[in-house]
Amino acid sequence: MAWKNWIKIAFLWFICLESVVLGATDPGDYAVLDEFRKGLSNSELLEWPTDNDDPCGKRRWPHVFCSGSRVTQIQVQNMGLSGPLPRSFNKLSMLSNIGFQRNKFTGKLPSFNGLSSLQHAYLDFNQFDTIPSDFFVGLDNLQVLSLDHNPLNQSTGWTLPSDLANSAQLMNLSLIGCNLVGPPPEFLGSMESLNALRISHNKLTGEIPTSYSGMPLQILWLNDQEGPGLTGSIDVIASMTMLGDVWAHGNQFSGSIPSSIGALTSLKRLFLNGNQFVGLVPETLMSLPMLQSLHLDNNMLMGPIPKASFSDFSYAQEFVLPIDTRGALLTRSHCTFGIP
Ligand SMILES: *[C@@H]1O[C@H](CO)[C@@H](O)[C@H](O)[C@H]1NC(C)=O
Numbered sequence: 001m002a003w004k005n006w007i008k009i010a011f012l013w014f015i016c017l018e019s020v021v022l023g024a025t026d027p028g029d030y031a032v033l034d035e036f037r038k039g040l041s042n043s044e045l046l047e048w049p050t051d052n053d054d055p056c057g058k059r060r061w062p063h064v065f066c067s068g069s070r071v072t073q074i075q076v077q078n079m080g081l082s083g084p085l086p087r088s089f090n091k092l093s094m095l096s097n098i099g100f101q102r103n104k105f106t107g108k109l110p111s112f113n114g115l116s117s118l119q120h121a122y123l124d125f126n127q128f129d130t131i132p133s134d135f136f137v138g139l140d141n142l143q144v145l146s147l148d149h150n151p152l153n154q155s156t157g158w159t160l161p162s163d164l165a166n167s168a169q170l171m172n173l174s175l176i177g178c179n180l181v182g183p184p185p186e187f188l189g190s191m192e193s194l195n196a197l198r199i200s201h202n203k204l205t206g207e208i209p210t211s212y213s214g215m216p217l218q219i220l221w222l223n224d225q226e227g228p229g230l231t232g233s234i235d236v237i238a239s240m241t242m243l244g245d246v247w248a249h250g251n252q253f254s255g256s257i258p259s260s261i262g263a264l265t266s267l268k269r270l271f272l273n274g275n276q277f278v279g280l281v282p283e284t285l286m287s288l289p290m291l292q293s294l295h296l297d298n299n300m301l302m303g304p305i306p307k308a309s310f311s312d313f314s315y316a317q318e319f320v321l322p323i324d325t326r327g328a329l330l331t332r333s334h335c336t337f338g339i340p
């Protein structure tokens with residue numbers, strides 16, 4: 001009955017082949033993960049086995065996700081991991097989603113050059129101190145990028161390379177507190193998918209580029225720039241009719257609040273406090289249907305205090321006191337003088 005043996009052999013061979021095809025991790029991907037682990041001072045937190053060099057195999061490694069033999073995700077957010085990322089990081093060329101945020105990663109960010117499948121990249125709240133100039137090259141599918149709160153290129157500051165303009169599907173870009181200098185990047189104005197731009201707490205200067213006119217942003221955070229801050233008018237903001245959330249406080253914006261701001265019918269929050277605005281508050285602003293929070297204090301606005309139909313409204317002016325407040329202050333100082 002030799003044929004029975006042949007069936008047995010064929011069957012075993014099939015099992016073996018199946019485990020090779022479905023189990024074995026790409027050796028290049030394994031090498032990057034291994035280098036990553038070896039560079040960390042507390043890699044035990046990952047619980048990656050040392051007796052199993054097949055992260056995509058039957059006993060898949062924790063925090064690693066694969067498609068076939070290729071690593072597609074690493075999710076290690078908020079684990080307290082300490083150390084650098086490997087220089088060879090971009091050899092994980094099938095990565096689509098990484099969550100490295102809220103750890104203690106240090107040193108140079110590796111280049112992400114060529115990670116053409118990467119869609120979501122969270123690197124925020126770490127201690128990366130350098131960003132290579134080719135970081136943004138070839139990120140053809142990028143949708144969300146966050147580098148918030150990393151001390152990147154601290155001594156010189158850095159400007160956003162225009163390679164990012166090729167990431168046509170970019171929706172959310174968050175670069176809060178990471179030492180950007182110069183004006184807000186002009187090329188972002190032509191990114192048609194961008195709906196959330198957060199660039200607060202940097203060292204940005206100059207004006208909002210006219211290229212931002214009509215951008216489909218829902219969220220725009222420009223607040224609290226270190227140093228001189230952003231200048232010029234906010235007329236461009238009034239042209240972004242999808243806006244719901246605008247944080248522009250803590251800058252040197254000037255001129256008047258344009259009455260065209262009445263076009264922002266989705267606007268819920270507007271923070272303009274701590275700037276150099278002058279003139280009257282346009283009525284079109286006070287009657288926006290969705291508005292819930294409006295901070296106008298610490299400018300040089302004038303005229304009667306506008307009436308707001310919501311409670312989160314601040315207006316007190318730093319330099320020119322509105323009529324009511326001045327009346328109250330005069331009364332108080334009169335009393336003080338009256339004390340013998
Ligand atoms: C950050 O600094 C490094 C080292 O000084 C430099 O090579 C690199 O080009 C800078 N990054 C950017 C995006 O300018």
Ligand SMILES: *[C@@H]1O[C@H](CO)[C@@H](O)[C@H](O)[C@H]1NC(C)=O
Pocket residue numbers: 144171172195196218219
């Ligand atoms: C992207 O930004 C939008 C707001 O425009 C927000 O609702 C959404 O949760 C963000 N997505 C991610 C993945 O961060």
